[in-house]
Amino acid sequence: MLEEYQHRRLNVLTGEWVLVSPHRAQRPWQGQVEPTPTPPPASYDPGCYLCPGNERAGGARNPRYGSTFVFENDFAALRPDTPETRLEEDGLLVAASERGVCRVVCFSPDHGLTLSRMDLAAIGEVVDTWTAQFVELGGHPDIRSVQIFENRGEMMGCSNPHPHCQIWASESVPNELLKEVRSQSAYAAERGGCLLCDCLALERRLAARLVCANEHFAALAPFWAVWPFETLIISTRHRSGLDELSAHERLGLADILKRLTTRYDNLFEAPFPYSMGFHQRPTDGREHPCFHFHAHFYPPLLRSATVRKFMVGFELLATPQRDLTPESAAARLRGLTERHYLDA
């Protein structure tokens, strides 16, 4: 039924709905076509502000780093030193100051690599760097959320192909995390278990939406996915943040990231754009026993490397909608090899 007829699905992590219209997948496309993705760049670019030894736009110079490299964002959206203010006019105009820290993490000194093509040990170092950042920033009394995210590809607003991500650590808990915290707490209160532990057990049993897995993590197309090839990485064991992962689990995370991003690149045999990021427990000093560590991948591509999905019209004004079902998307991703097309 769900493969043929339009229906809506509930995102139990956010409490929001998505409209699924599978019969619409065959409609013709005469709209915008994106530029053909560019081949991987050279290992070093003298004009890159992230390559080792180069000067950044802010004037600082990068060290000749050999693995990962973290620096304070020269154009930070959140700064630690903002004075505290509040505004409330008749409950209609409400504002509050927001303190925070923004950092950039280079994954590798090699300008031409991507997570999908780095070796496992190198991705492991990236995971260790993220973990140390979460511990350090999350340990600050003013920081209640540490959002680690990667924008990949020009289509997703990534400013530079050099493999890197950003960290925005903020004083308040951001919208998306807040929705998930509330849903997971409500689920635990009503059902007495963990929402994502139960989801993962169900998805393993049904197998229709699984993409790949190892002992410590599973990657799947969530039942309520909005983006065509959206996926969710869930830890097998109940963990609330990177800092609770064992050394084996951190390597397991590196493994699943490499395998999933390789499948993504292989889908259209082109560098695959996405926004990805981790959701970890708020670092607000409270216990979050029902929060389950996971990562979201939101890729914009729809039917080829040059046709993307737009969130406009009904989606902007009403409810997000998709044509391809998450089950078909998962089957396509599952059918791909884990050998990168550029290394084949």
Ligand code: H2U
């Ligand atoms: P994105 O590619 O996801 O936009 O990340 C690049 C970040 O790097 C961006 O937030 C920062 C930008 O502010 N940046 C610096 O901190 N220094 C620079 O010299 C250029 C870019």
Ligand code: ZN
């Ligand atoms: Zn570079």
